Amino acid sequence: MEISSSSFSCSLSYWEYLNLIILRPILAVSFVFSLLVLGWYLAWKLVLVHVPLVQEIFGLRNKPVKPKPPTRRRLTQFYNSINPHDSTSTW
Numbered sequence: 723m724e725i726s727s728s729s730f731s732c733s734l735s736y737w738e739y740l741n742l743i744i745l746r747p748i749l750a751v752s753f754v755f756s757l758l759v760l761g762w763y764l765a766w767k768l769v770l771v772h773v774p775l776v777q778e779i780f781g782l783r784n785k786p787v788k789p790k791p792p793t794r795r796r797l798t799q800f801y802n803s804i805n806p807h808d809s810t811s812t813w
Contacts, residue, residue: 777783
């Protein structure tokens with residue numbers, strides 16, 4: 723039983739070369755990319771939409787604009803209400 727060199731040679735066909743060198747890496751990269759996209763989508767829908775910082779960055783939440791009241795002097799009102807009649811306080 724002698725094995726001839728012609729029957730033992732590892733000859734790959736054109737389709738096997740195409741599958742090994744081009745098709746498999748493309749499929750592997752697309753599979754990993756699809757897993758990343760699916761993970762990002764789930765994280766976005768479940769968690770990231772509810773984070774206020776992310777809402778501000780992407781403009782998802784419009785803050786209501788309130789006009790400032792005319793009597794906005796909180797500190798002045800506070801200090802005036804402490805001792806309005808006693809101007810001769812001692813330290």
